[in-house]
Amino acid sequence: MTPDSTLAYALLGLLHGAPQAGYDLRKTFASTPLAHFSDSPGAIYPALRRLARRRWVAAVAAPRSGRRRKVFAPTDLGRRAFAQWLGQAPTRDDVVRAWDVLMLRLAFLGAVGGPRLTVFLRGVESELRAYLGELEAYRAGHAAKMPLGARLAFDSGVEGYRAQARWVARALDRTRRERRK
Amino acid sequence: MTPDSTLAYALLGLLHGAPQAGYDLRKTFASTPLAHFSDSPGAIYPALRRLARRRWVAAVAAPRSGRRRKVFAPTDLGRRAFAQWLGQAPTRDDVVRAWDVLMLRLAFLGAVGGPRLTVFLRGVESELRAYLGELEAYRAGHAAKMPLGARLAFDSGVEGYRAQARWVARALDRTRRERRK
DNA sequence: GCCTTCATGTAATGAGTTACATGATTCT
DNA sequence: AGAATCATGTAACTCATTACATGAAGGC
DSSP, X not given: OOOOOHHHHHHHHHHHHSOEEHHHHHHHHHHOSSSOOOOOHHHHHHXXXXXXXXXSEEEOOOOSSSSOOOEEXXXXXXXXXXXXXXXXXXXXHHHHHOHHHHHHHHHHHHHHOTHHHHHHHHHHHHHHHHHHHHHHHHHHHHGGGSOHHHHHHHHHHHHHHHHHHHHXXXXXXXXXXXXXX | OOOOOHHHHHHHHHHHHSOEEHHHHHHHHHHOSSSOOOOOHHHHHHHHHHHHHTTSEEEOOOOSSSXXXXXXXXXXHHHHHHHHHHHSOOOHHHXXXXXXHXXXXXXXXXXXXXXXXXXXXXXXXXXXXXXXXXXHHHHHHHGGGXXXXXXXXXXXXXXHHHHHHHHHHHHHHHHHHHHHO
């Protein structure tokens, strides 16, 4: 089965929280700065249809009267698929080019809670450290030859990853304290 | 005229540095961590053709003998388009959802050098500060209600932007020193 | 002669963007 | 009655991804 888009998982996750209609999901995307997904109907309604075709979500009883609304809820199959997506170990590639997806998974993992959160954060931490090592090595070899702008852009990347490394250390701390309570 | 993809501008910028063939550009993408663009032929060759159709680049004399190679160089029209792309003032949207594109522009601006770099960085700084303000306001209103994972993910974002704010301040410092030399 | 690398391409597929279309409902 | 909002959808377009195809040049 072909993997679905990030948007599809974001929708699926939100439907776990509460069965909703496409319009509600659009409003969520438009009003929270958490994940910057598109709130355009041309993205959301087709994605919902794909999820429905896959039997990951299903429309629950539509209202007989009032506004026309199609409220979707995850199926058991959808719940399993979502749990599997959440449970994947963070990879180097996730850290390097899909940080936003990692954070999306984290946001949903928090609702689940428990030790899975810690495992996830530890995975992020180790991949992050490894990648920072690669970046330092690259800098040592190439920084001198780079034009000013390129060097600055490179540094921006490094600083970003360093900040995330500090963040993940603090996050691990916080989850430990949270569990002790 | 419809705006072209980021990849197209990346290619155009690299061709400014030196006329090259698609194969060379692929190797650049595969070997530098600067911008993580795709090195797949299915992305690069069509993008080059689009640039050629637009008369932003043109193939320079192909070698009579030896390997089949199509070396492209930017045209005057292409240089103007690229300069215009580089010169755009950074917007809030750039900072929030297209940081990588901003850094790509920065990397190419460095080659140009001069006061444009400073102007650019100052623009980034002010948009960044404004967005950080928005994020703080959001946290004040919503952080208490967010589940642990969501709060952590949100913090990751904030920390990332804060790191970039520190970075841009230092970058401005460095360009000032660079110019004094 | 054979394998590797050079070098360019195409086809199928999936997905997002913008813009438009369409009605129903609620507010004033 | 008219406007705004609710709510869902479609169409045209652009683009990237993966995988496959092709052939020439050079090293051994």
